[in-house]
Amino acid sequence: MELALSIFATFAGFEPLALRFALASGGCVAAGLGVWAVTALCRRWLPGVAAQRSVWLLGQCTVVLAFLLILLPQSERLRMLPPIDIESFSTPAAAPRTGNDAATPATVTPAPAATTTPQTYLAWAAQSWLLLYALGLAYTLLQLLHTRRALHALAVAGNKSGVAPVDTIEVDAPISPMLFGLFRPRLLLPLHLRAFDADQRQMILEHELTHWRRNDLQWASAGIVLQTLLWFNPFMRLLRIQLSWAQELGCDREVLQGRPPAQRKAYAAALVAQLKLQQAPISTALAFGNVTPATLADRIALIRNPGKAPQGPWVRIATLAGLAAVLATSLALQPSLASQSPTLLSCTTLMDAATGQRLRHDGQCDARATPASTFNIVVSLMGYDSGHLIDEHTPLLPYKPTYASWNSEWRADTDPTSWIKYSNVWYAQQVTTKLGDARFQHYIDSFGYGNRDVSGDAGKHNGLTQSWIGSSLAISPDEQVDFLRKIVNRQLPVSVHAYEMTARILNPQTLDNGWTISGKTGTASPVLADGRDDNTRQYGWYVGWATKGARTIVFARMVLDHRQETYAGLRTRQAFLRDVATQLDTL
Incomplete structure (x- = not known):
């Protein structure tokens, strides 16, 4: 039991990957069904094309490509179906709306006690499938290794005859003539x-050497590797069997080309006789009698009448177009996963501050959005570096009725600590206004922050007070972690005092797992084409850094989802502390 819990704890850090892997697994099975349907039609109506080995190997490649494309988070942009909303299965009570996203106590509240929800069951199922896949892959590889050892043992026990351009070994075993290695x-x-008579032996030998000349060992090996990677997909096995069938037909056609009917008849008799003598075929070898009763009729028909495969390019183009259509359809019709809400856009990215190594990079992390209240980290650095901010409680600025007062907490005299705690917009505006346009722009340029555009709303000349609030300034999660890494490594052109005071007013808190978190939330509405706020959606940010011992990890989490009772920044922070921060030791 303890071992099982340990395994699940290990896989818990890969929950987003496990969910996407499960979705990709189901998607590739659906793609396999589509590919099998296309190739079945091809075999029925275009038998000459179906007899080409490339059709079946391309079919396998199509299924594998569907799996890989669905696995990529960027492919969610191409999917037409709505995301799977896991939270819609349950209806937890909504938290009261408290105003701004940061208008909650600055202390990090303990993560809620673990409860069994549909989301939990889905996460467990996805992690279990990831573990099962790994075990199945290991078992399949062991089976291949066992087969290779059996063939090697046969070769060692036999006697070399030296009658062919490849090493030829006679063995005293009821096997089919086979080429391997x-x-x-x-x-x-x-x-x-x-x-067998001399003509039959000669044609059997020629059949195996034709496999060698056609590089069928390489083709078969590619098919086996692809089948092994997706061992759980039954259509991969069917396609690989059909690849073997097409290879046998191709060699039969070349061996029988130009031969008289008597030799074709002797060849067919040898095939039937060999089928009776052989044991179960070995899938990693190319064997003369490696057929089943279901495919024997096709080979006998070809032997009696060895027709030629069509040479016209259009039938092959049509087949490739069919496989491409299956791939595109399987990708477009796969739903994405929304692990917390009906998310329209999401990213979670973490980076080792010392090395710059990406530890996690999920979602559309290159998408830019307004920084909202996360920009207060920038304002703090500028304010303390310029001297407009002094310490945690200085300056204390008086509230004026003309100031923005969206939240009740803003209608009070404010110092740097309460400003960060409640994301007070008017306090930040007082700091940036004192900086002036030129110095404000200079700081943003030297920080390399986002798109560096602090011009504000078009034609309103309000960049000093509005550029970071759903206006001209935009930044992506990738750019956020790059900026935060500069803070942690002290690579910005600001004073030591600015670094220290900014870290202090962010009020870092230590979690139960020993990691100390310093972070800032942000919430903002997207702006519509007419300049109005979109009251149906919200951006939610949570950015910062986590430290334990000598290690520091910078992070950024951003979502765009439908407006709910709680602010998006708070939901994003809570999700990060629950789902990511508790797993930092596994990164």
Whole structure:
């Protein structure tokens, strides 16, 4: 039991990956069904095309590509179905609306006690599937290794005959003539072939050497690797079997080309006789009799009448177009996952502050948005560096009725500590106004902050007071962590006092797992084309850094979702502390 809990704890840090992996697994099975349907139609109406090995290997590649594309978070932009809203399965009581997103106590409240919800069940199921996939992959690889050892043992026990351009070994075993070994091809010939007549032996040998000349070992190996990677997908196995079938037909066609009917008849008799003598075929080898009763009829039909495959390019183009259509459809019709809410845009990115190594990078992290109240970190650095801010409680600025007062907490005299705690807009505006346009722009440029555009609303000349509030200034989560890393490593052109006081008023808190979190939330509405705020959606930010011992991790989490009772910045912070911060030790 303890081992199981330990395994699940390890996989818990990969919850977003596990959910996306489960979605990609289901998507590739659906893609496999589509590919199998296209290739089945091709086999029925275009048998000459279906007999080409490239069709079946391309089919496998299409399924694998569908899996990989669905796995990529950027592919969510291409999907037409709405996201799976996990939270819609339950209806928790909404938290009261308290005003601004930061208008809550600055202390980090303990994460709520773990409860079993549909989201929890889904996370467990996804993590279980990821573990099961790893175990299944390991088992499949062991099976391949066992088969390779069995073939090697047969080769060692046999006697070299030296009658072909590849190593030829006669073995006293009821096997089919087979070619194996990707890097060192070897041909195994059973001793019972000596009972066949000379023409039959010659054609059997020619069949195996044709596999060698056509590089069928490489084609078969590629099919086996793809099937192994997606071992859970039944259509990958079917496509790989059909690839083997097409390879056998191709070699039969070349061996029989120009031969008289008597030799074709002898060849068919040898095939039937060999099928009776062989044991179960070995999938990692290319064997003369490697057929099933279901495919034997096709080979006998070809032997009787070896027609030529169509050479026209249009039928092949049509087949490729069909596979491409399956790939595009499987990608477009896969829903994305919304792990917390009906999220329209999301990103979670974490980076090691010392090395710059990305530890997690999920979602649309290159999408820019207004920084909202996260910009107060920038204002704090500028204010303390310029001397307009002194310490945690100086200056204390008096409230005036003309100031913005969206929240009751803003209608009071404010110092730097309460400003950060309540994200007081008018206090930040007083600091930036004292800086002036030129110095304000100079700081933003030297910080390399976002798009560096602090011009404000078009034609209103309000950049000093509005540029970071749903206006001209925009920044992506990737740019946020780059900026935060400069703060942690003290690479910005500001004073030591500015660094120290900014860190102090952010009121860092230590979690139960020993990590100390310094962060800032932000909430803002997108701006519509007519300049009005979109009251149906909200951006939510939570950015900062986490420290434990000598290690520091910078982070940024950003979402765009539908407006709810609580502010998006608060929800984003709570989700980060619950789902990510508790797992920092696993990164």
